[in-house]
Amino acid sequence: MKKKSSLFKEFSKYISIGTIGLHLVSGIIVGVFVGYYLDKFFNTSPILTIVFFFLGIITGFYNMYKDVLRYIKEEERKEKEKNEG
Numbered sequence: 609m610k611k612k613s614s615l616f617k618e619f620s621k622y623i624s625i626g627t628i629g630l631h632l633v634s635g636i637i638v639g640v641f642v643g644y645y646l647d648k649f650f651n652t653s654p655i656l657t658i659v660f661f662f663l664g665i666i667t668g669f670y671n672m673y674k675d676v677l678r679y680i681k682e683e684e685r686k687e688k689e690k691n692e693g
Contacts, residue, residue, distance in 0.1 A: 624679060631671040639664020 643660030647653050 624675075624682075628672050628675045628679075631675060632668040635666075635668030635671060636661065636664040639667065 639660040639662075640657060643657035646656040646660070650656065
């Protein structure tokens, strides 16, 4: 029973690390789509697409930064619990 719990914890760690890259890519994709459709609506072709592309990059890196900090804090908490118990 202990092996399954350990395997699940290890697997969940890889899933949380995998979402870091997903957040970076999804921010860029959403930014490009929003910019593209606003360009079509306002007839300002490529200006808003470029602006929202860079906003998507900034947002993606910010989300990635938050995920990394959350992961580091979680690992520090686990290490602290391991050393205390």
